Each structure stands twice: as structure tokens, then as C-alpha cells.
Amino acid sequence: SDFRLRDVDTEETTCGFCAVGCRFEMYGTGGEYRGVEAVDDPSDAPANDFSTCVKGKFGHEFAESENRLTSPLVRDEDGDLHEVSWDEALERVVDGLTDIQDEHGRDAVATLASSKGSNEEAYLVQKFARQVLGTKNVDNCARLCHSSTVAALQQTVGYGAMTNRINEDIGEADAYLITGSNTTESHPVLATRIKRNVRDGADLTVFDPRKVEIAEHADHYCRTEPGYDVAWINGLIRYAIEHDHHDESFIERNTKHFDDLRGKVDPFTPEKVEELAGIPAEEFEAAAETVCTADSLVVGWAMGMTQSSHGTQNCLALANLALVLGQVGKPGAGLSPFRGQNNVQGGGGDMGTLPGSLPGYQSVEDEDVLDTFEEAWGERPPDEPGLKVPEMMDEALEGNLRAMYVVGENPALSEPDISHAEEALDELDFLVVQDIYETETAEHADIILPAATSPEKEGTFTNTERRIQRVRGVADPPGEARQDWEILQDLANRLGYEWDYGHPREVMAEISDLAPIYGGVTYERLESGDQHGLQWPVWDEDHPGTPYLYDYEEGEFNFEDGKARFVPADVQKPGEVPDEAYPLTLTSGRVLYHWHTGQLTRRVEGLMSHVGESFVEIHPETAEKLGIRDGEYVRVESRRGDIVVKAEVTDRVGEGTVFIPMHFAAGAVNELTQESFDPTSGIPEYKVASVRIEALGME
Numbered sequence: 068s069d070f071r072l073r074d075v076d077t078e079e080t081t082c083g084f085c086a087v088g089c090r091f092e093m094y095g096t097g098g099e100y101r102g103v104e105a106v107d108d109p110s111d112a113p114a115n116d117f118s119t120c121v122k123g124k125f126g127h128e129f130a131e132s133e134n135r136l137t138s139p140l141v142r143d144e145d146g147d148l149h150e151v152s153w154d155e156a157l158e159r160v161v162d163g164l165t166d167i168q169d170e171h172g173r174d175a176v177a178t179l180a181s182s183k184g185s186n187e188e189a190y191l192v193q194k195f196a197r198q199v200l201g202t203k204n205v206d207n208c209a210r211l212c213h214s215s216t217v218a219a220l221q222q223t224v225g226y227g228a229m230t231n232r233i234n235e236d237i238g239e240a241d242a243y244l245i246t247g248s249n250t251t252e253s254h255p256v257l258a259t260r261i262k263r264n265v266r267d268g269a270d271l272t273v274f275d276p277r278k279v280e281i282a283e284h285a286d287h288y289c290r291t292e293p294g295y296d297v298a299w300i301n302g303l304i305r306y307a308i309e310h311d312h313h314d315e316s317f318i319e320r321n322t323k324h325f326d327d328l329r330g331k332v333d334p335f336t337p338e339k340v341e342e343l344a345g346i347p348a349e350e351f352e353a354a355a356e357t358v359c360t361a362d363s364l365v366v367g368w369a370m371g372m373t374q375s376s377h378g379t380q381n382c383l384a385l386a387n388l389a390l391v392l393g394q395v396g397k398p399g400a401g402l403s404p405f406r407g408q409n410n411v412q413g414g415g416g417d418m419g420t421l422p423g424s425l426p427g428y429q430s431v432e433d434e435d436v437l438d439t440f441e442e443a444w445g446e447r448p449p450d451e452p453g454l455k456v457p458e459m460m461d462e463a464l465e466g467n468l469r470a471m472y473v474v475g476e477n478p479a480l481s482e483p484d485i486s487h488a489e490e491a492l493d494e495l496d497f498l499v500v501q502d503i504y505e506t507e508t509a510e511h512a513d514i515i516l517p518a519a520t521s522p523e524k525e526g527t528f529t530n531t532e533r534r535i536q537r538v539r540g541v542a543d544p545p546g547e548a549r550q551d552w553e554i555l556q557d558l559a560n561r562l563g564y565e566w567d568y569g570h571p572r573e574v575m576a577e578i579s580d581l582a583p584i585y586g587g588v589t590y591e592r593l594e595s596g597d598q599h600g601l602q603w604p605v606w607d608e609d610h611p612g613t614p615y616l617y618d619y620e621e622g623e624f625n626f627e628d629g630k631a632r633f634v635p636a637d638v639q640k641p642g643e644v645p646d647e648a649y650p651l652t653l654t655s656g657r658v659l660y661h662w663h664t665g666q667l668t669r670r671v672e673g674l675m676s677h678v679g680e681s682f683v684e685i686h687p688e689t690a691e692k693l694g695i696r697d698g699e700y701v702r703v704e705s706r707r708g709d710i711v712v713k714a715e716v717t718d719r720v721g722e723g724t725v726f727i728p729m730h731f732a733a734g735a736v737n738e739l740t741q742e743s744f745d746p747t748s749g750i751p752e753y754k755v756a757s758v759r760i761e762a763l764g765m766e
């Protein structure tokens with residue numbers, strides 16, 4: 068291909084790690100990535116001004132790793148990989164997919180899109196699935212992170228997204244309720260804003276089983292029992308109503324079904340909260356008073372709430388709380404799910420890489436929507452929801468799903484109960500992986516296609532505040548590696564579809580034609596200089612974008628009558644509870660220096676020098692009972708598998724709870740996690756599993 072960026076030296080772009088969406092200047096010379104610097108003018112960086120975190124600043128070096136894939140690879144019958152030409156690799160992909168679909172039907176193939184790639188690429192992955200392959204099976208790893216948030220917010224307020232802005236609202240709130248979010252390590256620049264505001268007098272309340280760094284700055288830190296969050300959230304709602312801190316006029320004006328909610332939360336007295344969630348009643352009441360009396364409150368959450376077998380219930384409860392307090396649609400307030408990956412909002416949701424939604428969250432079962440897509444694509448998209456990621460694994464094991472096309476995802480390490488996922492991948496007749504490294508998933512692939520990464524890309528990312536921002540590359544993909552959109556276009560052409568995009572801007576033009584919430588998004592506007600990103604919905608070219616999704620006075624919730632819905636949530640037991648054989652509760656999460664399955668950050672020496680291997684945090688009393696010393700290696704075992712990691716004895720976790728980070732392949736926590744799923748969203752329960760630990764006596 069001729070699509071090269073060789074002459075580009077400095078570009079303003081968007082960070083490729085987390086969904087805060089920091090902007091900075093990126094440098095490259097001779098087609099290679101060199102580094103990043105702060106922007107000259109902070110208005111060019113709406114989410115971060117001049118700040119970046121260690122990952123944004125140093126982490127993009129992964130692009131220059133010597134382990135990058137540089138040539139298409141094909142596996143022979145002995146399991147060995149061989150370099151082949153693009154022509155040969157793509158012909159084999161075409162033959163492999165066509166043979167399987169001819170024999171087993173179109174839905175015998177599934178695709179996985181990436182939340183790290185651009186909006187344009189994600190759009191093309193689902194178009195490739197629905198138009199070219201004609202399969203209904205398309206999903207992405209957002210299934211594993213905030214799918215329960217999306218499900219809950221769609222039921223209560225309408226859109227499955229953050230209601231407010233990072234800088235102006237999260238940065239300026241009077242108070243915060245943060246739960247299930249290790250904000251400092253997962254969203255560092257966002258955490259800095261919050262801490263700065265707390266230093267200036269804002270109140271911070273943190274509910275979490277682990278005393279995460281941001282909790283060190285809190286006015287109230289309530290340690291919770293993993294898995295029983297609805298208890299304390301319902302307890303807060305009950306407290307608000309009992310003490311008349313609820314916003315009656317807002318509830319009256321803008322909501323429905325308040326009486327149902329009132330009845331449901333009534334049993335959750337402080338004593339009941341203590342019994343279920345383990346928070347001493349007095350501590351709980353003090354925290355409740357602060358949360359329920361704030362002038363403006365940001366409710367922020369992440370995986371600790373969502374990755375649960377009742378994740379949707381947790382998020383419904385949080386939405387109910389914000390609505391009861393009238394903390395939506397006004398400055399300094401809002402429902403703020405902290406999305407994880409750089410483009411999980413866009414590529415993992417807005418672009419329709421979901422089994423039930425076409426781009427712009429339009430239902431695959433809506434005939435009018437299907438008509439519009441049929442007219443644009445010349446093919447009618449499949450009209451029923453496809454498989455979710457965990458269902459894909461099950462169907463592969465059953466022999467019903469025969470092939471997968473995986474773009475920039477690593478299910479062999481990111482799925483719960485890894486051995487189950489690996490068996491499923493091995494069971495497939497045909498697996499294609501398009502990625503930048505030979506990931507754990509690529510080890511199971513028949514064909515590996517080398518792709519490009521963020522410092523090499525043109526496109527857009529949508530951050531956690533729904534802000535669509537330009538991404539510009541400064542480096543060329545190494546060797547024979549190609550842009551993801553070009554690979555998909557080449558395949559679509561070979562399969563008889565005339566895709567003819569010359570640049571991602573042409574893909575965005577198609578997105579804005581088909582997804583009304585992106586209706587007014589054009590590269591011209593994103594590049595105009597006075598508009599640094601647009602927050603969706605952007606209905607047309609004259610629409611300025613939408614800083615607040617809803618309005619405190621008028622409601623304007625995304626339902627026909629404009630009213631929000633209270634949907635009462637209930638406490639349910641986690642999928643596994645401690646017992647005599649496995650007496651400890653395992654929870655998992657992140658560390659500052661690494662990213663997700665570690666494919667990017669484990670290749671950066673500067674980051675590995677800070678945290679170079681997996682570990683388990685154990686409370687001093689638990690450690691003493693088990694005879695475990697700080698720094699020694701221990702075996703952690705669940706009903707699914709066992710791993711050996713180093714013990715870190717610390718009171719960051721509570722007694723009886725242990726924590727292991729999720730970024731390492733050696734000592735992978737997902738060997739241990741369990742396969743209970745939230746029935747509504749299909750999200751796995753990564754945050755609660757029962758384990759036992761034995762000391763190995765090795766330093």
C-alpha cells in the first residue's frame with residue numbers, strides 16, 4: 068500500500084492507552100515513533116491541559132518493540148508459523164472463511180473488534196461482519212468491562228454513557244462518590260484532577276474492598292465485602308429518603324416509578340448494610356450524610372462495580388442513587404462511568420461492534436434501521452442479535468461456532484477461566500488474528516495478520532466523556548504491517564464487495580450518514596482548530612455537540628416522554644462464596660505501570676522496572692494465619708487452576724480478601740477467576756472468586 072506517513076514529524080494526537088483521552092504532541096522521525104510532549108495551548112487538550120501520566124508519556128514506546136509482527140504468518144500442519152506474502156495470507160483467509168460458511172452457515176463465523184483501534188476501524192469490523200460475511204456474531208472486549216453499565220444506564224436514563232464532562236464537571240464537583248475504581252492507577256490524569264479539587268475542599272467518599280490510592284485522600288473510606296454492593300447503595304438511597312435529602316421536585320418532574328424504588332430500598336437500614344456489606348453502621352451513616360447532602364455530586368465507578376454476576380444491578384443502583392439526589396444534568400454533577408480503553412466508548416459501543424446494535428446504538432431488530440443500512444450497504448444486516456463474547460467461547464466448545472476473526476483482542480488472556488477460553492480457541496476450525504504482536508490468542512491462530520498501532524494511525528477515538536477526537540500518526544507500521552482498515556478493505560474486495568476508502572475520513576463520512584448521534588461529525592470540524600473534539604450526540608453539522616446528556620430542569624432523558632426510570636436493584640450472592648476448601652475471596656485489578664493483558668506495557672523496560680511480575684496482596688492477619696512472609700512465593704489456587712506469585716503483605720486489602728493484578732501472562736489471575744455471568748449484559752464476574760493460598764517458602 069501507499070498509505071505511509073514517512074514525512075510526518077510532529078502531530079497533535081490522542082493517547083492510545085486509557086479513555087481519559089489526553090491530548091499531546093507526538094514526535095516521529097524517519098517513520099519511527101520518538102516521544103510525546105505537552106501541547107502548547109491547553110485548550111487543545113480539553114481533558115488533560117498539559118498533564119499526561121507515565122503510560123501516556125513513556126508507554127507508546129511499545130510501538131518500536133522488536134517483537135512487533137512485521138509479516139503475515141501462516142501455521143502449517145506441524146504447528147509452525149511461516150512468513151507468507153499478503154496475497155497468500157489473505158487468499159487463505161478468504162478460502163478459510165468461505166469454506167466454513169458454505170458448510171456450516173454464515174453464523175458459524177464470529178468477529179471480535181477492538182476497543183483500542185479507531186472508530187473508523189471498529190465501524191469497518193462490524194461492517195465486514197454484517198455486510199461481507201453476513202454473520203450476526205460481532206462483539207468486542209467492552210463486553211468484559213462496562214457492558215453492565217451500558218445495560219443499566221440504557222434502562223434508567225437512556226444512553227449508556229457518561230452524562231457529563233471531565234474537566235468542567237468531574238474537575239469541579241463539590242463531592243465525589245467513587246466506587247470500584249482504582250482511579251489513580253487506571254485513569255491517572257482524571258485522578259489528579261479529583262485530588263486537586265479535594266485538596267481545595269471538595270468531599271471524597273470511597274467505597275471499595277481495597278484501600279486504593281485515591282482512598283488515601285478520602286474524607287470517608289468504607290471497606291466493603293466484595294460482591295454485596297447493592298446493599299450499601301440501596302442503603303444510601305434509603306438514608307437520603309429517610310433524612311429528606313432526596314430531591315423531591317426533580318423526582319416529581321423528571322422521573323417515573325419512585326414508589327417502587329422506595330419500597331425496595333426500605334429494608335436497607337445501616338444495620339442491614341453492616342450485616343451484608345461489612346461496613347460498620349456508624350461509619351456508613353457518616354459517609355451517607357456527606358454523599359446525600361452534597362450540592363453537586365459526581366458518582367464515579369469502574370470495573371469493581373461492573374465485573375460482577377449482578378453488575379447490571381450494581382449500576383442500576385448507582386443510577387437510582389444519582390436520580391434520587393437530583394445529581395444529573397447540572398454543573399459538577401453526573402453519572403460518570405470511567406471507561407477503560409482509549410476507544411472503548413467509540414470502538415466498543417458507538418460503532419455498533421455489539422451483537423444487538425448497529426452503529427449509534429440502533430437495534431438490529433428495528434426494520435427501519437435495517438432498511439437504511441441495506442440501502443447504504445447493498446446488503447441487509449442480520450436482523451437478530453448475535454453471540455456475546457462468553458457465548459462465543461461456549462459455542463466454539465459445542466462445535467457450533469467454527470471460525471473467528473479477532474482484531475486487536477486477546478481473549479486467551481482476558482477471558483475468565485483461561486483454560487476454558489484456550490480450549491474453545493483450539494476447538495475452532497479456523498482462527499484469524501489481526502494484531503501488532505503475537506499475543507496469547509495469536510498462539511492459537513491459523514493465520515496472523517500484522518497491523519498498525521495508535522502512533523501509526525489516522526482516525527478518531529471517543530473518550531469516556533463521549534468526546535470524539537482526532538488521532539494522527541507519526542510513524543509507519545514496521546515491515547509489511549498494514550493499517551487495519553486497509554486489511555479489512557482488501558479482504559472485503561476479495562470477497563466481492565467494492566469498498567473503496569482512500570482515507571479514514573471517508574469512513575467517518577459514512578458513519579455520520581448512518582449513526583444519527585455522529586450525524587454532524589466531520590474531520591473538517593474536528594480539525595478546525597476552534598473545536599477540540601465533539602461530544603456526541605452531534606445531530607448535524609450545525610449542532611455544537613452535547614456536554615450534558617440530560618437537563619436538571621427539563622429532564623430530557625433519552626425516552627419518548629423524556630423521563631428517567633427508577634429500576635430497583637436487589638442484592639444477590641456472588642457466583643462463588645468462600646467455603647472451607649477455598650476460604651479466601653480473590654479480587655483483581657490494575658497497577659499504574661501496566662495496561663490490561665500487558666501486551667503493550669510488558670514490552671516497555673521503563674514500565675517493567677517498576678512492576679515486573681505478578682503478585683498477590685494479602686492482609687497481615689491472613690498472612691500470619693497462613694504463615695506467609697512478605698516477598699515469598701506462594702501458590703494461589705481456585706477450582707479452575709493455580710498460579711505461583713510473590714506475596715505482598717499489606718493492609719490495602721481487608722482480612723480474608725486477596726488481590727492480584729490482571730496484566731501478567733505468568734501468574735495470570737484469569738487462571739483462577741470464575742465463569743459466572745451477569746444475565747443481562749453477559750459480563751463475567753472477575754472481581755469475586757474463592758481461593759486458597761499456600762506458602763512455598765521461596766524468596
Ligand code: SF4
Nearest residue numbers: 082084085089120123
Ligand atoms: Fe493516556 Fe490515560 Fe495517562 Fe491520559 S491518563 S496519558 S489518556 S493513559
